[in-house]
Amino acid sequence: MLHIFWLPRFRYAAGAVWRRNVLVWRKFFTPSLLINFGEPFLYLLGLGYGLGLFIGEMMDMPYLTFLASGILASSAMNTASFEAMYSVYTRMVPQRTYDAIMATPLEVHDILAGEVLWSATKSLISGATILLVAAALGAVHSWQALWVLPVLFLTGLCFAGLGLIMTAFAQGYDFFNYYMTLVLTPMFILSGVFYPVSSLPDPLQVAVQILPLVHAVDLVRPLVAGQPVTNVLMHLSVLVVYSVASYAIAAVLIRRRLLI
Amino acid sequence: MKSVIEARGLTKYFDGRAAVRGIDLTIPAGRCFGVLGPNGAGKTTTLRMLLGVSPPTSGELKVFDLPITSAGREIRARMGVVPQLDNLDPDFTVAENLRIYGRYFGIAPVALNARIRELLAFVNLADRADSPIATLSGGMKRRLTIARALVNEPELVVLDEPTTGLDPQARHMIWGKLRELRAAGKTLLLTTHYMEEAERLCDELVIMDHGKILAQGSPKALVRAHVEPEVIEVRGDDARARALLSGIRDGRTEAVGDTCYFYTRDARAVVAGLEKSPEFTFLHRPANLEDVFLRLTGRDLRD
Ligand SMILES: Nc1ncnc2c1ncn2[C@@H]1O[C@H](COP(=O)(O)OP(=O)(O)OP(=O)(O)O)[C@@H](O)[C@H]1O
Numbered sequence A: 001m002l003h004i005f006w007l008p009r010f011r012y013a014a015g016a017v018w019r020r021n022v023l024v025w026r027k028f029f030t031p032s033l034l035i036n037f038g039e040p041f042l043y044l045l046g047l048g049y050g051l052g053l054f055i056g057e058m059m060d061m062p063y064l065t066f067l068a069s070g071i072l073a074s075s076a077m078n079t080a081s082f083e084a085m086y087s088v089y090t091r092m093v094p095q096r097t098y099d100a101i102m103a104t105p106l107e108v109h110d111i112l113a114g115e116v117l118w119s120a121t122k123s124l125i126s127g128a129t130i131l132l133v134a135a136a137l138g139a140v141h142s143w144q145a146l147w148v149l150p151v152l153f154l155t156g157l158c159f160a161g162l163g164l165i166m167t168a169f170a171q172g173y174d175f176f177n178y179y180m181t182l183v184l185t186p187m188f189i190l191s192g193v194f195y196p197v198s199s200l201p202d203p204l205q206v207a208v209q210i211l212p213l214v215h216a217v218d219l220v221r222p223l224v225a226g227q228p229v230t231n232v233l234m235h236l237s238v239l240v241v242y243s244v245a246s247y248a249i250a251a252v253l254i255r256r257r258l259l260i
Numbered sequence B: 001m002k003s004v005i006e007a008r009g010l011t012k013y014f015d016g017r018a019a020v021r022g023i024d025l026t027i028p029a030g031r032c033f034g035v036l037g038p039n040g041a042g043k044t045t046t047l048r049m050l051l052g053v054s055p056p057t058s059g060e061l062k063v064f065d066l067p068i069t070s071a072g073r074e075i076r077a078r079m080g081v082v083p084q085l086d087n088l089d090p091d092f093t094v095a096e097n098l099r100i101y102g103r104y105f106g107i108a109p110v111a112l113n114a115r116i117r118e119l120l121a122f123v124n125l126a127d128r129a130d131s132p133i134a135t136l137s138g139g140m141k142r143r144l145t146i147a148r149a150l151v152n153e154p155e156l157v158v159l160d161e162p163t164t165g166l167d168p169q170a171r172h173m174i175w176g177k178l179r180e181l182r183a184a185g186k187t188l189l190l191t192t193h194y195m196e197e198a199e200r201l202c203d204e205l206v207i208m209d210h211g212k213i214l215a216q217g218s219p220k221a222l223v224r225a226h227v228e229p230e231v232i233e234v235r236g237d238d239a240r241a242r243a244l245l246s247g248i249r250d251g252r253t254e255a256v257g258d259t260c261y262f263y264t265r266d267a268r269a270v271v272a273g274l275e276k277s278p279e280f281t282f283l284h285r286p287a288n289l290e291d292v293f294l295r296l297t298g299r300d301l302r303d
Protein backbone atom coordinates (compact mmCIF):
# COMPACT_ATOMS: atom_id res chain seq x y z
CA MET A 1 0.00 0.00 0.00
CA LEU A 2 2.76 2.32 1.00
CA HIS A 3 4.56 1.66 -2.20
CA ILE A 4 1.65 1.94 -4.56
CA PHE A 5 -0.18 4.94 -3.23
CA TRP A 6 2.22 7.10 -1.42
CA LEU A 7 5.88 7.25 -2.23
CA PRO A 8 5.94 7.37 -6.02
CA ARG A 9 3.38 10.15 -6.08
CA PHE A 10 5.39 12.83 -4.39
CA ARG A 11 7.15 14.35 -7.36
CA TYR A 12 7.76 17.91 -8.49
CA ALA A 13 4.11 18.01 -9.48
CA ALA A 14 2.84 17.73 -5.91
CA GLY A 15 5.28 20.51 -5.10
CA ALA A 16 3.59 22.77 -7.65
CA VAL A 17 0.24 22.33 -5.91
CA TRP A 18 1.85 22.85 -2.52
CA ARG A 19 3.49 26.04 -3.79
CA ARG A 20 0.23 27.35 -5.16
CA ASN A 21 -1.26 27.10 -1.69
CA VAL A 22 1.77 28.69 -0.08
CA LEU A 23 1.38 31.67 -2.42
CA VAL A 24 -2.29 32.09 -1.54
CA TRP A 25 -1.46 31.81 2.15
CA ARG A 26 1.22 34.47 1.80
CA LYS A 27 -1.36 36.86 0.37
CA PHE A 28 -3.49 36.50 3.47
CA PHE A 29 -0.49 36.23 5.73
CA THR A 30 -1.50 38.77 8.36
CA PRO A 31 -5.11 37.71 8.94
CA SER A 32 -4.27 34.01 8.90
CA LEU A 33 -1.40 34.47 11.32
CA LEU A 34 -3.64 36.50 13.61
CA ILE A 35 -6.09 33.61 13.71
CA ASN A 36 -3.21 31.21 14.28
CA PHE A 37 -2.03 33.22 17.24
CA GLY A 38 -5.36 34.37 18.55
CA GLU A 39 -7.17 31.17 19.39
CA PRO A 40 -4.42 29.29 21.23
CA PHE A 41 -3.49 32.51 23.00
CA LEU A 42 -7.02 32.73 24.37
CA TYR A 43 -7.02 29.09 25.40
CA LEU A 44 -3.66 29.29 27.08
CA LEU A 45 -4.32 32.57 28.81
CA GLY A 46 -7.94 31.90 29.73
CA LEU A 47 -7.86 28.25 30.60
CA GLY A 48 -4.18 27.79 31.33
CA TYR A 49 -3.84 30.66 33.75
CA GLY A 50 -7.42 30.66 34.98
CA LEU A 51 -7.81 26.95 35.63
CA GLY A 52 -4.12 26.57 36.38
CA LEU A 53 -4.63 28.70 39.46
CA PHE A 54 -6.96 26.08 40.95
CA ILE A 55 -5.33 22.99 39.52
CA GLY A 56 -1.69 23.78 40.08
CA GLU A 57 0.14 20.75 38.71
CA MET A 58 -1.06 17.92 36.54
CA MET A 59 1.11 14.87 35.78
CA ASP A 60 4.15 16.51 37.34
CA MET A 61 3.99 19.68 35.28
CA PRO A 62 2.32 23.09 35.64
CA TYR A 63 -1.21 23.00 34.24
CA LEU A 64 -0.27 25.65 31.69
CA THR A 65 2.36 23.30 30.25
CA PHE A 66 -0.06 20.39 30.34
CA LEU A 67 -2.68 22.37 28.48
CA ALA A 68 -0.26 23.99 26.04
CA SER A 69 0.97 20.58 24.88
CA GLY A 70 -2.61 19.38 24.44
CA ILE A 71 -3.51 22.50 22.46
CA LEU A 72 -0.44 22.05 20.26
CA ALA A 73 -1.58 18.59 19.22
CA SER A 74 -5.26 19.44 18.87
CA SER A 75 -4.60 22.54 16.83
CA ALA A 76 -2.54 20.46 14.41
CA MET A 77 -5.61 18.25 14.13
CA ASN A 78 -8.01 21.16 13.59
CA THR A 79 -5.81 23.04 11.16
CA ALA A 80 -5.19 20.07 8.88
CA SER A 81 -8.79 18.88 9.07
CA PHE A 82 -10.12 22.29 8.17
CA GLU A 83 -7.75 22.67 5.25
CA ALA A 84 -8.42 19.20 3.88
CA MET A 85 -12.17 19.64 4.12
CA TYR A 86 -13.30 23.23 3.61
CA SER A 87 -10.40 24.50 1.52
CA VAL A 88 -9.99 21.38 -0.59
CA TYR A 89 -13.73 21.23 -1.20
CA THR A 90 -13.69 24.88 -2.27
CA ARG A 91 -10.94 24.22 -4.78
CA MET A 92 -12.50 21.00 -5.98
CA VAL A 93 -16.12 22.05 -6.42
CA PRO A 94 -17.05 25.76 -6.52
CA GLN A 95 -13.71 27.09 -7.81
CA ARG A 96 -13.04 24.15 -10.18
CA THR A 97 -9.33 24.65 -9.53
CA TYR A 98 -8.72 20.92 -9.87
CA ASP A 99 -10.45 20.78 -13.25
CA ALA A 100 -7.94 23.35 -14.45
CA ILE A 101 -5.02 21.44 -12.95
CA MET A 102 -6.19 18.16 -14.42
CA ALA A 103 -5.76 19.64 -17.91
CA THR A 104 -2.02 19.87 -17.20
CA PRO A 105 0.38 16.92 -16.84
CA LEU A 106 -0.59 16.66 -13.17
CA GLU A 107 -2.79 13.81 -12.03
CA VAL A 108 -5.27 13.52 -9.19
CA HIS A 109 -2.58 11.88 -7.07
CA ASP A 110 -0.30 14.87 -7.49
CA ILE A 111 -3.05 17.25 -6.45
CA LEU A 112 -3.92 15.22 -3.38
CA ALA A 113 -0.31 14.73 -2.38
CA GLY A 114 0.20 18.49 -2.68
CA GLU A 115 -2.91 19.18 -0.60
CA VAL A 116 -1.96 16.73 2.13
CA LEU A 117 1.55 18.16 2.33
CA TRP A 118 0.13 21.66 2.48
CA SER A 119 -2.39 20.78 5.19
CA ALA A 120 0.44 19.33 7.26
CA THR A 121 2.51 22.43 6.56
CA LYS A 122 -0.28 24.55 7.98
CA SER A 123 -0.37 22.35 11.06
CA LEU A 124 3.34 22.97 11.36
CA ILE A 125 2.90 26.74 11.03
CA SER A 126 0.11 26.89 13.58
CA GLY A 127 2.11 24.62 15.89
CA ALA A 128 5.14 26.86 15.63
CA THR A 129 3.12 29.96 16.54
CA ILE A 130 1.55 28.23 19.53
CA LEU A 131 4.93 27.01 20.65
CA LEU A 132 6.14 30.62 20.56
CA VAL A 133 3.17 31.80 22.59
CA ALA A 134 3.62 28.96 25.06
CA ALA A 135 7.32 29.68 25.38
CA ALA A 136 6.61 33.36 25.96
CA LEU A 137 4.20 32.39 28.72
CA GLY A 138 6.88 30.22 30.27
CA ALA A 139 5.13 26.92 29.53
CA VAL A 140 7.97 25.33 27.57
CA HIS A 141 10.64 23.64 29.66
CA SER A 142 13.27 22.37 27.28
CA TRP A 143 14.82 22.78 23.85
CA GLN A 144 13.67 19.26 23.08
CA ALA A 145 10.28 20.94 22.53
CA LEU A 146 11.47 21.69 18.99
CA TRP A 147 10.89 17.99 18.24
CA VAL A 148 7.17 18.64 18.46
CA LEU A 149 7.33 20.34 15.08
CA PRO A 150 7.89 17.14 13.06
CA VAL A 151 5.35 15.39 15.29
CA LEU A 152 2.79 18.08 14.47
CA PHE A 153 3.58 17.74 10.76
CA LEU A 154 2.89 14.03 11.00
CA THR A 155 -0.29 14.72 12.98
CA GLY A 156 -1.27 17.10 10.18
CA LEU A 157 -0.72 14.41 7.53
CA CYS A 158 -2.86 12.02 9.50
CA PHE A 159 -5.83 14.38 9.86
CA ALA A 160 -5.45 15.72 6.33
CA GLY A 161 -5.92 12.19 5.00
CA LEU A 162 -8.99 11.66 7.18
CA GLY A 163 -10.38 15.05 6.15
CA LEU A 164 -9.90 14.21 2.47
CA ILE A 165 -12.01 11.10 2.92
CA MET A 166 -14.84 13.34 4.15
CA THR A 167 -14.29 15.71 1.24
CA ALA A 168 -14.57 12.81 -1.18
CA PHE A 169 -18.16 12.28 -0.02
CA ALA A 170 -19.16 15.91 0.57
CA GLN A 171 -21.92 17.43 -1.52
CA GLY A 172 -21.73 20.72 0.38
CA TYR A 173 -20.05 22.37 3.34
CA ASP A 174 -22.77 21.26 5.78
CA PHE A 175 -21.60 17.69 5.44
CA PHE A 176 -18.43 18.53 7.33
CA ASN A 177 -20.45 19.43 10.44
CA TYR A 178 -21.19 15.74 11.01
CA TYR A 179 -17.53 14.87 11.07
CA MET A 180 -16.70 17.86 13.26
CA THR A 181 -19.45 17.10 15.75
CA LEU A 182 -19.30 13.32 15.74
CA VAL A 183 -15.56 12.75 15.37
CA LEU A 184 -13.34 15.75 15.91
CA THR A 185 -15.07 17.28 18.93
CA PRO A 186 -15.29 14.02 20.90
CA MET A 187 -11.66 13.35 20.03
CA PHE A 188 -10.72 16.82 21.26
CA ILE A 189 -12.46 16.17 24.57
CA LEU A 190 -11.37 12.55 25.13
CA SER A 191 -7.76 12.56 23.99
CA GLY A 192 -6.07 14.01 27.05
CA VAL A 193 -5.91 17.60 25.91
CA PHE A 194 -7.46 19.06 29.09
CA TYR A 195 -6.95 16.21 31.56
CA PRO A 196 -4.95 12.96 31.51
CA VAL A 197 -6.50 10.00 29.72
CA SER A 198 -5.72 7.99 32.89
CA SER A 199 -8.55 9.77 34.67
CA LEU A 200 -11.13 8.27 32.27
CA PRO A 201 -13.03 5.08 33.26
CA ASP A 202 -10.92 1.97 32.53
CA PRO A 203 -12.75 0.65 29.44
CA LEU A 204 -12.76 4.11 27.91
CA GLN A 205 -9.02 4.45 28.55
CA VAL A 206 -8.46 1.41 26.37
CA ALA A 207 -10.94 2.51 23.73
CA VAL A 208 -9.45 5.97 23.22
CA GLN A 209 -6.14 4.38 22.23
CA ILE A 210 -7.55 4.01 18.70
CA LEU A 211 -7.82 7.81 18.43
CA PRO A 212 -4.81 9.29 16.67
CA LEU A 213 -4.95 12.49 18.71
CA VAL A 214 -4.22 10.51 21.89
CA HIS A 215 -0.91 9.45 20.40
CA ALA A 216 -0.06 12.91 19.16
CA VAL A 217 -0.67 14.28 22.68
CA ASP A 218 1.41 11.51 24.25
CA LEU A 219 4.33 12.47 22.03
CA VAL A 220 4.02 16.22 22.33
CA ARG A 221 3.44 16.53 26.07
CA PRO A 222 6.72 15.13 27.44
CA LEU A 223 8.63 16.97 24.73
CA VAL A 224 7.20 20.31 25.88
CA ALA A 225 7.54 19.49 29.57
CA GLY A 226 11.13 18.32 29.23
CA GLN A 227 10.26 14.79 30.35
CA PRO A 228 11.45 11.52 28.75
CA VAL A 229 9.17 10.32 25.94
CA THR A 230 7.93 6.75 26.22
CA ASN A 231 6.60 4.33 23.59
CA VAL A 232 7.83 6.61 20.80
CA LEU A 233 7.76 3.92 18.15
CA MET A 234 4.25 2.82 18.99
CA HIS A 235 2.85 6.37 18.97
CA LEU A 236 4.61 7.22 15.71
CA SER A 237 3.42 3.99 14.12
CA VAL A 238 -0.20 4.75 14.90
CA LEU A 239 0.10 8.19 13.30
CA VAL A 240 1.94 6.83 10.27
CA VAL A 241 -0.57 4.03 9.73
CA TYR A 242 -3.47 6.49 9.95
CA SER A 243 -1.73 8.86 7.53
CA VAL A 244 -0.94 6.24 4.91
CA ALA A 245 -4.22 4.37 5.12
CA SER A 246 -6.40 7.48 5.08
CA TYR A 247 -4.49 8.96 2.17
CA ALA A 248 -4.77 5.75 0.18
CA ILE A 249 -8.51 5.53 0.78
CA ALA A 250 -9.06 9.21 0.04
CA ALA A 251 -7.05 8.97 -3.18
CA VAL A 252 -9.19 6.10 -4.46
CA LEU A 253 -12.42 7.90 -3.55
CA ILE A 254 -11.47 11.28 -4.97
CA ARG A 255 -10.09 9.78 -8.16
CA ARG A 256 -13.40 8.02 -8.61
CA ARG A 257 -15.20 11.29 -8.05
CA LEU A 258 -13.09 13.44 -10.39
CA LEU A 259 -12.29 11.03 -13.21
CA ILE A 260 -15.79 10.44 -14.51
CA MET B 1 -1.17 13.81 -43.65
CA LYS B 2 -0.24 13.15 -40.04
CA SER B 3 -3.22 12.97 -37.72
CA VAL B 4 -3.18 14.40 -34.22
CA ILE B 5 -6.26 12.64 -32.90
CA GLU B 6 -7.51 9.21 -33.83
CA ALA B 7 -10.67 7.82 -32.28
CA ARG B 8 -12.30 4.52 -33.15
CA GLY B 9 -15.65 3.51 -31.76
CA LEU B 10 -15.23 5.95 -28.88
CA THR B 11 -18.06 5.40 -26.43
CA LYS B 12 -19.01 6.88 -23.07
CA TYR B 13 -21.82 5.87 -20.75
CA PHE B 14 -22.84 7.67 -17.57
CA ASP B 15 -24.72 5.31 -15.25
CA GLY B 16 -26.03 3.28 -18.15
CA ARG B 17 -26.95 6.33 -20.24
CA ALA B 18 -24.98 6.88 -23.43
CA ALA B 19 -23.38 10.30 -23.86
CA VAL B 20 -21.09 9.35 -26.77
CA ARG B 21 -22.01 6.38 -28.95
CA GLY B 22 -19.13 4.91 -30.88
CA ILE B 23 -17.71 7.87 -32.76
CA ASP B 24 -14.78 7.74 -35.19
CA LEU B 25 -12.64 10.84 -35.54
CA THR B 26 -9.48 11.56 -37.47
CA ILE B 27 -8.15 15.05 -36.90
CA PRO B 28 -5.26 16.08 -39.12
CA ALA B 29 -2.40 18.24 -37.90
CA GLY B 30 -2.37 21.96 -38.57
CA ARG B 31 -6.08 22.32 -39.20
CA CYS B 32 -8.96 23.88 -37.38
CA PHE B 33 -11.44 21.12 -36.69
CA GLY B 34 -14.90 21.84 -35.35
CA VAL B 35 -17.44 19.80 -33.44
CA LEU B 36 -20.85 21.31 -33.95
CA GLY B 37 -23.77 20.04 -31.95
CA PRO B 38 -26.78 21.10 -29.87
CA ASN B 39 -26.85 21.01 -26.06
CA GLY B 40 -26.23 17.54 -24.70
CA ALA B 41 -24.80 16.24 -27.99
CA GLY B 42 -21.72 14.88 -26.21
CA LYS B 43 -19.16 17.53 -27.20
CA THR B 44 -17.75 18.20 -23.76
CA THR B 45 -17.75 14.50 -22.91
CA THR B 46 -15.70 13.81 -26.04
CA LEU B 47 -13.18 16.53 -25.16
CA ARG B 48 -12.87 15.27 -21.60
CA MET B 49 -12.00 11.84 -22.93
CA LEU B 50 -9.31 13.42 -25.13
CA LEU B 51 -7.79 14.99 -22.02
CA GLY B 52 -7.64 11.67 -20.27
CA VAL B 53 -9.79 12.91 -17.39
CA SER B 54 -12.79 10.82 -18.41
CA PRO B 55 -12.03 7.17 -19.11
CA PRO B 56 -13.87 5.95 -22.23
CA THR B 57 -16.37 3.14 -21.66
CA SER B 58 -15.08 1.50 -24.83
CA GLY B 59 -13.29 2.27 -28.04
CA GLU B 60 -9.82 3.37 -28.93
CA LEU B 61 -8.37 6.84 -28.57
CA LYS B 62 -4.94 8.05 -29.52
CA VAL B 63 -3.62 11.60 -29.31
CA PHE B 64 -0.22 12.35 -30.90
CA ASP B 65 -0.23 8.62 -31.69
CA LEU B 66 -0.12 7.85 -27.95
CA PRO B 67 -2.85 5.87 -26.18
CA ILE B 68 -4.79 8.15 -23.85
CA THR B 69 -5.24 5.46 -21.22
CA SER B 70 -1.54 5.16 -20.49
CA ALA B 71 0.07 8.37 -21.76
CA GLY B 72 -2.28 11.05 -20.43
CA ARG B 73 0.51 12.95 -18.71
CA GLU B 74 2.63 13.14 -21.84
CA ILE B 75 -0.33 14.04 -24.02
CA ARG B 76 -1.48 16.85 -21.76
CA ALA B 77 2.03 18.28 -21.69
CA ARG B 78 1.70 18.94 -25.44
CA MET B 79 -1.87 20.17 -25.40
CA GLY B 80 -3.69 23.34 -24.31
CA VAL B 81 -7.25 23.40 -23.03
CA VAL B 82 -9.91 26.10 -22.87
CA PRO B 83 -12.76 24.57 -20.86
CA GLN B 84 -16.44 25.35 -21.36
CA LEU B 85 -16.72 26.83 -17.87
CA ASP B 86 -14.04 29.29 -16.82
CA ASN B 87 -11.86 27.90 -14.07
CA LEU B 88 -9.27 30.62 -13.63
CA ASP B 89 -7.80 30.64 -10.15
CA PRO B 90 -9.70 33.38 -8.28
CA ASP B 91 -7.01 33.59 -5.59
CA PHE B 92 -4.54 35.09 -8.05
CA THR B 93 -4.08 38.00 -10.45
CA VAL B 94 -3.97 37.73 -14.23
CA ALA B 95 -0.20 37.26 -14.48
CA GLU B 96 -0.10 35.01 -11.43
CA ASN B 97 -2.67 32.73 -13.03
CA LEU B 98 -0.33 32.18 -15.94
CA ARG B 99 2.67 31.74 -13.67
CA ILE B 100 0.99 29.16 -11.44
CA TYR B 101 -0.29 27.30 -14.47
CA GLY B 102 3.12 27.33 -16.13
CA ARG B 103 4.57 25.70 -13.04
CA TYR B 104 2.20 22.78 -13.38
CA PHE B 105 3.99 22.13 -16.66
CA GLY B 106 7.37 22.42 -14.98
CA ILE B 107 8.42 25.46 -17.04
CA ALA B 108 11.57 27.13 -15.70
CA PRO B 109 10.99 30.56 -14.06
CA VAL B 110 13.00 32.68 -16.51
CA ALA B 111 11.42 31.15 -19.58
CA LEU B 112 8.06 31.43 -17.89
CA ASN B 113 8.37 35.15 -17.25
CA ALA B 114 9.16 35.84 -20.88
CA ARG B 115 6.32 33.59 -21.97
CA ILE B 116 3.84 35.40 -19.71
CA ARG B 117 4.75 38.78 -21.20
CA GLU B 118 4.31 37.41 -24.71
CA LEU B 119 0.97 35.80 -23.93
CA LEU B 120 -0.47 38.84 -22.18
CA ALA B 121 0.45 40.93 -25.20
CA PHE B 122 -1.05 38.33 -27.53
CA VAL B 123 -4.45 38.45 -25.81
CA ASN B 124 -4.29 42.23 -25.20
CA LEU B 125 -4.19 41.96 -21.43
CA ALA B 126 -0.73 43.41 -20.80
CA ASP B 127 -2.19 46.39 -18.93
CA ARG B 128 -4.27 44.08 -16.71
CA ALA B 129 -1.38 41.88 -15.58
CA ASP B 130 -1.92 42.74 -11.91
CA SER B 131 -5.71 42.77 -11.86
CA PRO B 132 -7.55 40.24 -9.72
CA ILE B 133 -9.63 37.77 -11.72
CA ALA B 134 -12.89 39.04 -10.23
CA THR B 135 -12.40 42.44 -11.90
CA LEU B 136 -12.21 41.02 -15.46
CA SER B 137 -15.10 41.07 -17.93
CA GLY B 138 -16.33 37.82 -19.47
CA GLY B 139 -14.39 38.47 -22.66
CA MET B 140 -11.19 39.21 -20.76
CA LYS B 141 -11.56 36.02 -18.73
CA ARG B 142 -11.99 34.04 -21.90
CA ARG B 143 -8.89 35.64 -23.43
CA LEU B 144 -6.91 34.92 -20.30
CA THR B 145 -8.09 31.32 -20.40
CA ILE B 146 -6.86 31.12 -23.99
CA ALA B 147 -3.50 32.60 -22.96
CA ARG B 148 -3.33 30.07 -20.15
CA ALA B 149 -3.96 27.24 -22.60
CA LEU B 150 -0.94 28.42 -24.60
CA VAL B 151 1.52 28.65 -21.73
CA ASN B 152 3.15 25.30 -22.56
CA GLU B 153 3.40 26.11 -26.30
CA PRO B 154 1.02 23.29 -27.18
CA GLU B 155 0.81 21.60 -30.57
CA LEU B 156 -2.89 21.01 -30.11
CA VAL B 157 -5.33 23.50 -28.58
CA VAL B 158 -8.75 22.25 -27.54
CA LEU B 159 -11.46 24.86 -27.01
CA ASP B 160 -14.89 24.02 -25.62
CA GLU B 161 -17.31 26.72 -26.77
CA PRO B 162 -14.69 29.48 -26.71
CA THR B 163 -17.10 32.33 -27.45
CA THR B 164 -20.35 31.31 -25.79
CA GLY B 165 -21.81 34.21 -23.83
CA LEU B 166 -19.57 36.88 -25.33
CA ASP B 167 -20.59 40.04 -27.17
CA PRO B 168 -19.84 40.40 -30.90
CA GLN B 169 -16.69 42.48 -30.36
CA ALA B 170 -15.21 39.99 -27.94
CA ARG B 171 -16.17 37.15 -30.24
CA HIS B 172 -14.51 38.73 -33.28
CA MET B 173 -11.40 39.38 -31.30
CA ILE B 174 -11.19 35.75 -30.21
CA TRP B 175 -11.82 34.55 -33.76
CA GLY B 176 -8.89 36.68 -34.87
CA LYS B 177 -6.65 35.14 -32.21
CA LEU B 178 -7.68 31.63 -33.18
CA ARG B 179 -6.91 32.34 -36.83
CA GLU B 180 -3.47 33.57 -35.78
CA LEU B 181 -2.88 30.34 -33.89
CA ARG B 182 -4.00 28.33 -36.85
CA ALA B 183 -1.65 30.31 -39.10
CA ALA B 184 1.16 29.60 -36.64
CA GLY B 185 0.68 25.93 -37.40
CA LYS B 186 -1.22 24.77 -34.33
CA THR B 187 -3.95 22.21 -34.57
CA LEU B 188 -7.21 23.57 -33.18
CA LEU B 189 -10.16 21.51 -32.04
CA LEU B 190 -13.18 23.54 -31.05
CA THR B 191 -16.76 22.84 -30.16
CA THR B 192 -19.49 25.33 -30.77
CA HIS B 193 -23.15 25.71 -31.43
CA TYR B 194 -22.63 28.86 -33.43
CA MET B 195 -22.84 28.09 -37.13
CA GLU B 196 -21.17 31.34 -37.98
CA GLU B 197 -18.20 30.44 -35.83
CA ALA B 198 -17.87 27.01 -37.41
CA GLU B 199 -18.27 28.43 -40.89
CA ARG B 200 -15.66 31.14 -40.39
CA LEU B 201 -13.02 29.18 -38.52
CA CYS B 202 -13.18 25.52 -39.33
CA ASP B 203 -11.44 23.81 -42.19
CA GLU B 204 -13.42 20.73 -41.41
CA LEU B 205 -16.12 19.84 -38.96
CA VAL B 206 -18.39 17.14 -37.70
CA ILE B 207 -22.00 17.62 -36.77
CA MET B 208 -22.82 15.67 -33.67
CA ASP B 209 -26.10 14.88 -31.95
CA HIS B 210 -27.21 12.37 -29.32
CA GLY B 211 -23.63 11.15 -29.05
CA LYS B 212 -23.29 10.31 -32.73
CA ILE B 213 -21.54 11.94 -35.67
CA LEU B 214 -24.15 12.77 -38.29
CA ALA B 215 -21.94 14.29 -40.98
CA GLN B 216 -18.38 15.36 -41.62
CA GLY B 217 -16.70 17.65 -44.11
CA SER B 218 -15.72 21.23 -44.83
CA PRO B 219 -18.51 23.77 -44.21
CA LYS B 220 -18.99 24.25 -47.96
CA ALA B 221 -18.99 20.55 -48.72
CA LEU B 222 -21.55 19.91 -45.98
CA VAL B 223 -23.86 22.55 -47.38
CA ARG B 224 -23.46 21.09 -50.85
CA ALA B 225 -24.08 17.56 -49.70
CA HIS B 226 -27.03 18.07 -47.42
CA VAL B 227 -29.20 20.97 -48.59
CA GLU B 228 -30.31 22.67 -51.76
CA PRO B 229 -28.19 25.72 -52.61
CA GLU B 230 -30.90 28.37 -52.22
CA VAL B 231 -33.32 29.20 -49.47
CA ILE B 232 -36.34 31.42 -49.27
CA GLU B 233 -37.57 32.29 -45.81
CA VAL B 234 -41.04 33.61 -45.38
CA ARG B 235 -41.75 35.08 -41.96
CA GLY B 236 -45.06 35.41 -40.30
CA ASP B 237 -48.04 33.17 -40.15
CA ASP B 238 -48.96 33.72 -43.75
CA ALA B 239 -51.15 30.93 -44.99
CA ARG B 240 -51.15 32.27 -48.53
CA ALA B 241 -47.38 32.31 -48.74
CA ARG B 242 -47.26 28.79 -47.45
CA ALA B 243 -49.81 27.63 -49.89
CA LEU B 244 -47.87 29.28 -52.66
CA LEU B 245 -44.59 27.67 -51.65
CA SER B 246 -45.93 24.23 -50.98
CA GLY B 247 -47.59 24.30 -54.38
CA ILE B 248 -44.20 24.36 -56.07
CA ARG B 249 -42.87 20.95 -56.96
CA ASP B 250 -39.22 21.80 -57.53
CA GLY B 251 -38.30 22.27 -53.86
CA ARG B 252 -38.94 21.39 -50.26
CA THR B 253 -40.68 23.39 -47.52
CA GLU B 254 -40.16 23.19 -43.82
CA ALA B 255 -41.79 25.13 -41.03
CA VAL B 256 -39.98 26.17 -37.85
CA GLY B 257 -41.92 28.29 -35.41
CA ASP B 258 -43.52 31.02 -37.48
CA THR B 259 -40.96 30.85 -40.27
CA CYS B 260 -41.41 28.88 -43.45
CA TYR B 261 -38.22 27.71 -45.24
CA PHE B 262 -38.28 26.82 -48.89
CA TYR B 263 -35.22 24.96 -50.22
CA THR B 264 -34.62 24.78 -53.94
CA ARG B 265 -32.00 24.40 -56.64
CA ASP B 266 -33.25 27.44 -58.53
CA ALA B 267 -35.27 30.12 -56.76
CA ARG B 268 -35.71 32.58 -59.62
CA ALA B 269 -39.25 31.61 -60.53
CA VAL B 270 -40.40 31.54 -56.91
CA VAL B 271 -38.81 34.90 -56.12
CA ALA B 272 -40.47 36.41 -59.17
CA GLY B 273 -43.80 34.99 -58.01
CA LEU B 274 -43.42 36.32 -54.49
CA GLU B 275 -42.36 39.77 -55.68
CA LYS B 276 -45.61 40.17 -57.56
CA SER B 277 -47.51 40.25 -54.28
CA PRO B 278 -46.22 43.18 -52.19
CA GLU B 279 -47.81 41.78 -49.01
CA PHE B 280 -45.19 39.01 -48.73
CA THR B 281 -42.05 39.67 -46.69
CA PHE B 282 -39.41 37.16 -47.54
CA LEU B 283 -35.67 36.62 -47.52
CA HIS B 284 -33.81 34.97 -50.36
CA ARG B 285 -30.33 33.71 -49.40
CA PRO B 286 -27.79 31.00 -50.17
CA ALA B 287 -28.02 27.90 -47.98
CA ASN B 288 -25.62 27.83 -45.05
CA LEU B 289 -24.44 25.55 -42.29
CA GLU B 290 -27.42 26.37 -40.11
CA ASP B 291 -29.69 24.79 -42.72
CA VAL B 292 -27.54 21.66 -42.68
CA PHE B 293 -27.51 21.65 -38.92
CA LEU B 294 -31.25 22.00 -38.60
CA ARG B 295 -31.84 19.42 -41.27
CA LEU B 296 -29.61 16.85 -39.59
CA THR B 297 -30.40 17.48 -35.94
CA GLY B 298 -34.09 18.21 -36.30
CA ARG B 299 -36.03 21.20 -35.15
CA ASP B 300 -36.99 20.18 -31.65
CA LEU B 301 -35.77 22.15 -28.68
CA ARG B 302 -32.93 20.76 -26.54
CA ASP B 303 -32.31 21.22 -22.88
N1 LIG C 1 -20.84 13.75 -15.21
C1 LIG C 1 -21.96 13.36 -15.84
N2 LIG C 1 -22.80 12.49 -15.27
C2 LIG C 1 -23.92 12.09 -15.90
N3 LIG C 1 -24.29 12.48 -17.13
C3 LIG C 1 -23.48 13.36 -17.77
C4 LIG C 1 -22.28 13.84 -17.16
N4 LIG C 1 -21.68 14.69 -18.02
C5 LIG C 1 -22.48 14.73 -19.10
N5 LIG C 1 -23.56 13.93 -18.97
C6 LIG C 1 -24.62 13.72 -19.96
O1 LIG C 1 -24.03 13.37 -21.19
C7 LIG C 1 -24.69 13.99 -22.28
C8 LIG C 1 -23.69 14.78 -23.09
O2 LIG C 1 -23.24 15.89 -22.32
P1 LIG C 1 -22.12 16.89 -22.81
O3 LIG C 1 -21.83 17.78 -21.67
O4 LIG C 1 -21.01 16.12 -23.39
O5 LIG C 1 -22.88 17.69 -23.94
P2 LIG C 1 -22.40 18.97 -24.75
O6 LIG C 1 -22.50 18.59 -26.19
O7 LIG C 1 -21.11 19.45 -24.26
O8 LIG C 1 -23.57 20.00 -24.43
P3 LIG C 1 -23.51 21.59 -24.17
O9 LIG C 1 -23.59 22.24 -25.51
O10 LIG C 1 -24.74 21.85 -23.37
O11 LIG C 1 -22.26 21.90 -23.43
C9 LIG C 1 -25.79 14.82 -21.67
O12 LIG C 1 -26.99 14.09 -21.76
C10 LIG C 1 -25.38 15.00 -20.25
O13 LIG C 1 -26.51 15.10 -19.41
Ligand SMILES: [Mg+2]
Pocket (backbone or CB within 6 Å): B043, B044, B045, B084, B160
Ligand atom coordinates in the same frame (compact mmCIF):
# COMPACT_ATOMS: atom_id res chain seq x y z
MG1 LIG D 1 -20.46 21.14 -23.41
